[in-house]
Amino acid sequence: MSKKTSYLLGILLTIFIGTLLYCYLCDDCHCNPNGEAETENTNVVAEPEVIPATRNAFSISDADGDFNIKINDNFNFKTSNFSILEPISTGVTSEVVKLKDYLLANPLKDIDITGYYRSDETNSSAYPNLGLARANAVKNYLISQGIPSRQIDTHGELNDSINPDDASTLFGPLKFGIVTFEEGATDEALEAACKAIRENPLVLHFKTGEAQINLTAEQRQKIADISRCVDKLGVKVQVVGHTDNTGDAANNMTLGQGRADFGKSYLVRNGILSSNIEATSKGQTEPIADNNTEEGKAENRRTVITIN
Known part of the structure; x- marks a missing residue:
């Protein structure tokens, strides 16, 4: 064997031994069966999507009149429940007084309440759906504040776009409007x-x-x-x-x-x-x-x- 060949074999042996030592001593890498270094595969866990709670304002306007109110507070409910959460904010109670005065001054106008409900909620009420039960709960509160029941209309509507918070609270799952009737109209x-x-x-x-x-x-x-x-x-x-x-x-x-x-x-x-x-x-x-x-x-x- 020539001196040059021995020199080349020595270089290759040094590289091979160095690679083996690198594989066994390195904490951040692995070797495949061919002795080649490879990086460690890590599984990246995606963060769960955070869906913000829906917060509907207490908003009522009359397209045929000059009444308009809007505040960020509203009537709130727990999921699968139709009882209004207490306490009702002072902002809501103040605006209800304005609504009462407006309706009493305009007997041909009604307040229209639509209660929302989600398809994954359980309806424990006696009504056809939880939205209607919620609208009736708000109706009873309005009656207790002096608004005549004959000037309140209630409805229920499926709405899966309303989202509760982490404590299962729905903030204002409702829609309000003012309806004007002709004098002498019958239902x-x-x-x-x-x-x-x-x-x-x-x-x-x-x-x-x-x-x-x-x-x-x-x-x-x-x-x-x-x-x-x-x-x-x-x-x-x-x-x-x-x-x-x-x-x-x-x-x-x-x-x-x-x-x-x-x-x-x-x-x-x-x-x-x-x-x-x-x-x-x-x-x-x-x-x-x-x-x-x-x-x-x-x-x-x-x-x-x-x-x-």
């Missing part, structure tokens, strides 16, 4: 709905003490119609408790009253004012089915909700 749809309630009342079968009642879509709509008839026409809700003929007639009268009182409390929890509800008992005196069968008795144990 034929409302009159038809109220007539339908009188002809086909809401009938419920539930056990006293139940906190939640599973209502059908038709029953929810009836409660919404009853609430609107009360607001717009000034009628009263009549809740009547009935029993089967088991036991003493006097005791059944008391039992029927208990069912009526529970029905009333259920409606109150769902936004119909107590002063607008009359609860009475018929006991066993008005059966609608044969008391000689268990099925008939079950039908007779009922609570009937209608309007006068």
Whole structure:
């Protein structure tokens, strides 16, 4: 072997040994099977997207008049809930006074309230949707501040663009407007709905003490119609408790009253004012089915909700 060849082999051996030492001693790199250094792969974890909470202002304007208010505060709610969060800000209460004065001075104008709800919320109210239940909660507050119920219209609307904060609070999931009516105008749809309630009342079968009642879509709509008839026409809700003929007639009268009182409390929890509800008992005196069968008795144990 020539001296030059030995010299070249020595250089290659030095490079090879140096590479091996580098691979084993370096903390920031790795070697592949061919002895080549390679950088370590690291997984970059993306930060979760932060969705800011929606904050709707309390804003009402009249396109046909000179009324206009707008403040950053509003009526707030927890998700899947229709009770207004307390306390209501002083800014909102001050603007409500202005709204009351404006509506009282303009009896042909109504305040239009649309409550929003998300598709991922649970509707625990007796209304067709949580948005309508929220609008009715605001309606009751406005009534408590002196605004006539006949000048308040309520609606519910799905809106998945409203986002709660980290504490599950929805800030102002509502929309407001002013509607002007012609003098002498009638609401034929409302009159038809109220007539339908009188002809086909809401009938419920539930056990006293139940906190939640599973209502059908038709029953929810009836409660919404009853609430609107009360607001717009000034009628009263009549809740009547009935029993089967088991036991003493006097005791059944008391039992029927208990069912009526529970029905009333259920409606109150769902936004119909107590002063607008009359609860009475018929006991066993008005059966609608044969008391000689268990099925008939079950039908007779009922609570009937209608309007006068």
